[in-house]
Amino acid sequence: MSTFGTLFRVTTYGESHCASVGAIIDGCPPGLPLDAKDVQIQLSRRRPGQSNLTTPRDEKDLVQLQSGIEHGITLGTPIGLLVKNEDQRPRDYSETDLYPRPSHADWTYLEKYGVKASSGGGRSSARETVGRVAAGAIAEKYLKLAYGVEIVAFVSSVGKIRLPSTVSPPSQVPSEDDDTVEDALSPEFVNLLKTITREEVDKQPTRCPHAETAERMTKRIIRAKDAQDSIGGTVTCVIRNVPLGLGEPVFDKLEAKLAHAMLSIPATKAFEIGSGFRGTEVPGSKHNDAFVRKDDGSVGTKTNWSGGIQGGISNGEDIYFRIGFKSPATISQAQETAQYDGTAVPIVEAMASIVIMDHVLMQHARKASSALLPAITTLPPTMVKPAAVN
Amino acid sequence: MSTFGTLFRVTTYGESHCASVGAIIDGCPPGLPLDAKDVQIQLSRRRPGQSNLTTPRDEKDLVQLQSGIEHGITLGTPIGLLVKNEDQRPRDYSETDLYPRPSHADWTYLEKYGVKASSGGGRSSARETVGRVAAGAIAEKYLKLAYGVEIVAFVSSVGKIRLPSTVSPPSQVPSEDDDTVEDALSPEFVNLLKTITREEVDKQPTRCPHAETAERMTKRIIRAKDAQDSIGGTVTCVIRNVPLGLGEPVFDKLEAKLAHAMLSIPATKAFEIGSGFRGTEVPGSKHNDAFVRKDDGSVGTKTNWSGGIQGGISNGEDIYFRIGFKSPATISQAQETAQYDGTAVPIVEAMASIVIMDHVLMQHARKASSALLPAITTLPPTMVKPAAVN
Amino acid sequence: MSTFGTLFRVTTYGESHCASVGAIIDGCPPGLPLDAKDVQIQLSRRRPGQSNLTTPRDEKDLVQLQSGIEHGITLGTPIGLLVKNEDQRPRDYSETDLYPRPSHADWTYLEKYGVKASSGGGRSSARETVGRVAAGAIAEKYLKLAYGVEIVAFVSSVGKIRLPSTVSPPSQVPSEDDDTVEDALSPEFVNLLKTITREEVDKQPTRCPHAETAERMTKRIIRAKDAQDSIGGTVTCVIRNVPLGLGEPVFDKLEAKLAHAMLSIPATKAFEIGSGFRGTEVPGSKHNDAFVRKDDGSVGTKTNWSGGIQGGISNGEDIYFRIGFKSPATISQAQETAQYDGTAVPIVEAMASIVIMDHVLMQHARKASSALLPAITTLPPTMVKPAAVN
């Protein structure tokens, strides 16, 4: 349905041609400095038409915060917010509507609900993601202040144009049939994950942070557009400085919740975390991430095939994953569908923020509760976390 | 946490060396014929050690139904069930435990909970999946009786050994850099999805239904085993005869829930539905699934790149998806980890059943509720589903 | 938190002095005729200051529907709605705020959240109930159209002024110490429940449908007001034409959900269903509701001590219950607190509608699912509901 999360709960409403789209964000910690600007930045990054690659369209999309904040500080009560739709007229229906558009949600919406919005697929429109992005911006503000969490997504492929293999997530590197070929996480890719910023991503209209590849992607998109066609792509996302211990096995493992969140974004078809599909080809002896003592004394892993999650629980390493966006179905109305190109980037970041935030709250509940119990003296030392580390 | 589902809710407990593993299945429709045999069949298929490819181990795993059934008919009340653990002794802890095992959940469990089971990663053990498989068998029984739903999973790759490209899901076929190359759903693959049965799958020890490929997989597994190593793989699953209209946008789209369910299975790293990652490379003009009138008069799609789901809602076509299982971390104790090989097959089927069942119940609630309302006369005909089709 | 319901989910936001109060209603069946007027009627009944008994204040409270409806028909997607706050300035804070006001939520809000709204108790304000009333109006519209459900609440006591014993719910009739005294459901009370309408209730400014008692209540309220004091009261609610079989044991019995809903209304302290506390005093031999065959051939009960719910499940008889509202804490600002008097009436009706609606959806899911199963032939006839009755 339209609510996501257990303790940090996001509920959204709205479709393309109604009065507004909006969200209620419940469970935000009180005391968080927050104003409209924090939200607006990501909403503006989400707006289609920021380059000549997509149909220009100035949505403005100014957020109006309704509640839950006073004097720039969150009160812990629900935050209501909305963004007015510029075009509020229900679409003119015409003969063409008698025939469902291929690969659109018109038909399944009609079959499911028995009625459908005049605009077609109702909530399958990318317009629906406004509420997600706003909610994500709030989660992200908290995560940054509390833990220095950094979430950066970028376009990693458009059609068959990919980041070069030296800076690709493992499963994007074409796999050889010969399994004697050495598999490895490229140091360039590892470094990209560690250093990439939104500023760098935004320098390229396609939001691919590799200039030469970005250039080729632009050409590919223009070629599709000129042919009245469309093309899909993938977005890669990294989350840095994630606290240890997030994820709620067995059903709410962190990667399961991320997959759920990402596959709920319009036009997504695929998700992989860490080594992903490629990880199925690498023998266990190479795939295992050896533990090492880091310079700051903390424990970490030498490699990061796991993508920062082991046994469904964050291990403190960078979390990275990749999402596949199919080619938009509406070829000449590309702006109505979630974009394979840059506009998907802030949506992915938003959903990542919401998932991490919800799990931070749940893990805080556990840790704070355990901390009030007497020290454990009856268990063998290998079964108990040393208090000093806590 | 350990509950999954909204109306059909599965709650599980248990780890490797405790007294038993079990589940409570709440929300099962009353009046369903059900006995232990229905559940046992899939539990036995889940058991490791059924071929010489994995360490022999006779777990027996006899299910004991506790409640919710009388005279072989479900009462609509919660079904409690359990399977005793044969080996109930907590593991001896020793010096080796001081060092966390690479890519195991030992360490993240200890960090998250502050304590850990003597056996290591606690609920990260494959033993945990017994409850899922039992619950899935119940869901599946209903789906079969009510709709003739068929759910069949099979091993589609082991390491780099894959089903040949003519019978592969699109994203498994190596992608050429040249995007003028024609992309197509192979008729053999479409046919495989339409016809594959569990009996055929079980004929091969690796549960890959392509004899020649299965042979090569067996060799690959034995090679890993001989080298005290391990290797991962992928499982593909098809769901046939799914009713139209399942999925609860925007956050609980059917593919999002499937992704959530699949990524909650131990050792999974990737999920893709329909054309998946490959769908990002196919231009919209080719990727769109054209609607056609079928022989029986119903509406369907000519191709099925979508994988049976459009806008997050099932469209009546076969649902198919693929899951990546990383190489097991415990190289010499492969039986403790979710198996890349055949044992993962019934777990995937179970989670698929649970997701479909939950969404069937939710959609039934909607349809039955709308059916009590007066006929809609004020909407333009293109916005309303013709009553006759209902 | 601020979401209520499983399939019919209401999420609200807003406090006294923010920009607006509002709600998202998710899970409304598609195809329901709905416009702003349906919602406005109950919002206007909720407005304080409709008589000289409370401080006059014209809130206007015009609802603005945002989404989920086109051409006056619900689409099945979330319905966003909001009501602007007239007074949007945060309250001036002053020295007096240093001392928490007795029996207000100022202090507990500050302790819980660490910050508080300048207006005091934030979401403890009666202003918060706007979203509930709007959501309830939508639920009620469905219930009326689908089942002819009628929900009517009225004021049954103010301070110690009560409906006369002949027309009182049993537990409001003072109980004699002598338990040889005959206990009975008064026929006048039973008749009141069967016939009372909102129109009759609204004829009296206090919303007590017994003219003479209403007169005395008015005097009591004026006496409190003149003394700068306040007084509480009770509201009784009846739900007629409830379908059989609502309620989800064991934790979500229908009376448990009604109690939850009612005790979530500001200023409530007590709830009883059917015979309530008085039912504890009546011996089982008299309290049992004998089954009878009704004129229309259906099965019902002769008496209705149970209040329409047995074993947590509606039995088709009238559901009636009573809620206690404490005397408002803010003596001179009575309009800010949920009113013991008439303004609580539509809030109670709204929460009742929401609970019934949610359970109707859940029971529809079950019935529609069971209906697809083959007829049961293996159970003894006493265990199966005859199909003809279904």
Add this chain to the structure above:
Amino acid sequence: MSTFGTLFRVTTYGESHCASVGAIIDGCPPGLPLDAKDVQIQLSRRRPGQSNLTTPRDEKDLVQLQSGIEHGITLGTPIGLLVKNEDQRPRDYSETDLYPRPSHADWTYLEKYGVKASSGGGRSSARETVGRVAAGAIAEKYLKLAYGVEIVAFVSSVGKIRLPSTVSPPSQVPSEDDDTVEDALSPEFVNLLKTITREEVDKQPTRCPHAETAERMTKRIIRAKDAQDSIGGTVTCVIRNVPLGLGEPVFDKLEAKLAHAMLSIPATKAFEIGSGFRGTEVPGSKHNDAFVRKDDGSVGTKTNWSGGIQGGISNGEDIYFRIGFKSPATISQAQETAQYDGTAVPIVEAMASIVIMDHVLMQHARKASSALLPAITTLPPTMVKPAAVN
């Protein structure tokens, strides 16, 4: 359904004549010392037939812990537990079953589910409460260790025999029509709440801690029994040392969740917190609980009409409430129904523990999350909780 709670989740199964009754407790903080004895104590207190007042029946009810605990310490993973049913044969069905028993759940269960257990009302049996009591014992163990929380319930009335007015909760004292009569919380009652222990409660077979009243209750019960009749009663419960700040407005106010929990217990018809129904009769000027500085420097209230909850949030004072249990419907099989007498006492305590525990976890999540944010400097001091108090 059969799951209760958000972070501390209890899921139960089982009815009278199935193999076992049991529960899965998910979300228990790791590191809690726990063994079977902790659970058994309350299970044994729950057993009917401990005095000559009820039909003797030795259920034994030995709990078998299945998972989630090693070496006497909880692991943070789900705790599975079960209690075998001694009598596992489905009941013989006979002609009498053709007629539903008055005020039993047989009929509503049959109408709801279409089938019913041979034993009648299935999950409406008191046998179902075994899982609740076991889960409550675990919650209680945590609350005691972490906060010194004490939860004590006792029988406060049987039929019309009540604790004398000097030691009665306000709403149980018969109310005079004359509202000039002084209303007050009796010091004896306040003292009873502060000091009552389970040991004292258990001294009386009826579990009414006032010897003389207990004597009269015993006679009343015997009189009912001799007449093949039954009689109801009320249970009062106090929770001491509750941390400040529990409760999740607006829908999950602490009293709303308590009401939900209590009304989910079989045979309950009424709930009131603090002054309850009587609080509706006491003018605001008297009912307001003035704040005072306590000897230990903390803030508290002088009186406690509120029952320890204000604005839906615990204020640190004793929480007390009262529940009405109707007279058992099965007159000659009293042991099958939730008992008005002592056996209801541990069930009430268990549900209270579960509610408090769940809210402790949720509030811990909030506080721990807010604590990581920078100090608030932009709000006026009256809006921020002084850090020192935190």
